[in-house]
Amino acid sequence: MALHLETPLLESRPLSLASGRSVWLKMDALQPPGSFKIRGIGAACEHHARSGKRRFVSSSGGNAGIAVAYAGRRLSIPVSVFVPQTTTERAKSLIRQEGAEVFVHGASWQEANERALEAVDAETAFIHPFDDPLLWAGHATMIDEVVRAGITFDAVVLSVGGGGLLAGVSEGLDRNGLQNVPIIAVETEGAASLVASVKAGKLTELPAITSIATSLGARKVAERAFEITRNRPVDCVVVDDRVAVDACMRFLDDHRVLVEPACGAALAVAYAHADRLARFERVLMIACGGATATLTQLQAWQAS
Template identity: 50%
Template sequence: MKTPLIRSKKLSALNCCNVWLKMESSQVTGSFKERSIGHACTQYAKQGAKKFISSSGGNAGIAVAYIGHQLNIPVTVIVPKTTSKTAIELMRKDHAEVIVHGDSWLEANELALSYVTEENIYIHPFDDPYLWEGISTIVDEIINDGVTPDAIVLSIGGGSLLSGIQHGLKKHKLNIPVYAVETEGTASLNTAMQKKQHITLDKVTGIATTLAAKKICKHAFDLSQQEQIVGVTVSDLDALKACFEFLDDHRTLVEPACGAALSVLYDQKVEFSHLSDVLVIVCGGATTSLNHLLDLSKDLSFNPKKSL
């Protein structure tokens, strides 16, 4: 679904340039995953898929369940024990079979792969060229709406959003920097970039659970070595504060994974005043709620009322 592109008065004033928000949070499933997963599922359906198998702790699983239901193809999603009840309920509302297994996505994914056959097609949450093709349409829409960005800011977990945006930029022959933002506890890309090796983190921690991939997909790592990818890390508190500020300024609830990217603009962590147009991908927040953010605030000893 085409999503709104809006100019943020608050973030534009703070950063002395035009800050544009691509509102992927307005997708039916609440995140950009609907765009990527939707394209992949549609392509596999054309190839004869009889069932979709996936592994996810949140947005990807919700998107597979929704798209499978739209295509009238049954879905099984394997989720780790850390998956929220809200995410599981959203998957089941679209008639997906949800199996809880393992302490991490890697363990859930191993079980998911054991269900795959010629007709039971595996839908990877972030590592598939079909996903990147679907995401590339974000860039198509931005250009068609009359905005040619000088830089893009986005959050990165497994790497599909970065891969898809780069695919779109290449399609339109745009050679601009992309700021890839992670929280300090989920910095698989930034760590790999520093070491110049496609490494796996020993563990991932923190509140941005949908960014919690121990290893970035190989394609995203390769792009970080070849293109203008700038790694940025922010704290959990930075990400959470940005969620509340964005809710106050734009009346839109997003999850901490999305707040991570927004915090770069709210806290002016990067100097953008020399640019005309900066695009931020508001990637989503289907699995979060105001009560959840308030609970996180207590855990981090943060009072949102005093900060806004």
């Protein structure tokens, strides 16, 4: 049995009214570890378990680490997650809650990732948080579920951090004959590494992440994510942190589900940037979730 759940698909009356078109939500915020990450990470962990690996190592400041830890507990395989110093106490406690070891190393994810790679041996599988074809194939299942439900849509809105969700949705569209459906890829100011690459015409690394949406905090997206912008219709949208946080708070009121600003960035397109949806009639929005934000933290950001 897969480690992820088939999540609800809801027509959102509040987001439809806010944007002036039909908005359908794929509610991956309701996955057991709190985000869509378990789809791809669960698939990768199952693959490596079948291959005889006896330990999982990952690097993540949040949701990917929680997903690896959850998968390891379900598969009875020990997990070590390397996180940067910027990782919140809540994120670390959620990883430990699943029974995994947490190692803090370096100022950024890149440094934690380098240390994680050093911990890999012949019996260990390294689980990358976003840049792995095994992950993309797993994430693609969310599109399979929408198509199976018989819902048609003429655009997909999603958040971009490292680009794993973008790569997975792209694969899901392709394998369901929907390669011409545009993807609206949303980032926050200060974490917009995909937009930087698109503007430069080549894969580009940001000097630093300055957004509060730390789940979108990859200074450079996966090469596959950049390739997708060149091979299929992708609209890039950048929203500011405050708009992303406001979207989280409105979504909490509208749907009784708390998501983090990395997810709020995508939702903000319906709430605050509906002009970017003007040419579409029925939009699929990925409510990707995120377990590391709390209501208190969102309220503090909103007040600052």
